[in-house]
Amino acid sequence: MPFELAPLPWPASALEPAIDARTMEIHHGRHHATYVSKLNAALEGHADLAAKSITDLCRTIDRVPEAIRTAVRNNGGGHFNHDLFWSVMAPPAQGGGGAPSGSLAREIDRAFGSVDAFRTKFAEAAVNRFGSGWAWLGVRSDGALCVCSTPNQDNPLMAALVDCPCTPILGLDVWEHAYYLHYQNRRPDYVTAWWSVVNWAEVARRHAAVRA
Numbered sequence: 773m774p775f776e777l778a779p780l781p782w783p784a785s786a787l788e789p790a791i792d793a794r795t796m797e798i799h800h801g802r803h804h805a806t807y808v809s810k811l812n813a814a815l816e817g818h819a820d821l822a823a824k825s826i827t828d829l830c831r832t833i834d835r836v837p838e839a840i841r842t843a844v845r846n847n848g849g850g851h852f853n854h855d856l857f858w859s860v861m862a863p864p865a866q867g868g869g870g871a872p873s874g875s876l877a878r879e880i881d882r883a884f885g886s887v888d889a890f891r892t893k894f895a896e897a898a899v900n901r902f903g904s905g906w907a908w909l910g911v912r913s914d915g916a917l918c919v920c921s922t923p924n925q926d927n928p929l930m931a932a933l934v935d936c937p938c939t940p941i942l943g944l945d946v947w948e949h950a951y952y953l954h955y956q957n958r959r960p961d962y963v964t965a966w967w968s969v970v971n972w973a974e975v976a977r978r979h980a981a982v983r984a
């Protein structure tokens with residue numbers, strides 16, 4: 773199988789109380805697992821596509837044959853998005869929460885005015901996404917940071933499909949499967965709690981990798 777489900781980088785209960793263990797188990801073990809298995813199924817007989825990285829597959833989604841494009845868009849997007857999501861979260865004891873620092877903090881100030889103004893803009897993107905989707909912090913081709921939102925399992929790497937092409941370095945899943953067991957309809961409370969587990973060191977690493 774070309775694509776695999778990696779284990780979570782911490783125990784399923786590690787992000788409590790922001791994200792409860794049961795939600796995490798179902799989210800990773802069923803939802804993410806299903807995106808991976810359906811992506812692999814869609815790519816059967818397409819060895820050239822199966823050999824690509826998940827990042828390249830998203831970036832070149834418009835060149836995927838039409839017969840499997842929707843399956844790759846939904847499930848390849850789902851795989852990339854969740855891999856990123858797990859990586860940009862950590863329990864407080866392992867660096868989760870707090871605030872960005874260094875060059876990432878300076879770039880956030882430059883783009884949004886302040887870290888607080890960035891958090892407000894990002895939270896608005898997350899809360900106002902109608903239905904299922906994601907909020908993103910990304911690096912545009914000119915190097916500037918941007919905040920945007922995409923529906924379903926689209927992401928800003930899919931330049932041909934989205935109105936905010938960029939390289940995402942932080943993403944927040946606002947599908948109901950990400951929060952409904954604990955928060956029910958209170959998506960704003962989930963977004964607020966989520967800041968307490970953001971792994972800013974990983975976001976900074978991704979930012980530096982894009983800028984390198």
Ligand code: MN
Pocket residue numbers: 799803854945947949950
């Ligand atoms: Mn999800």
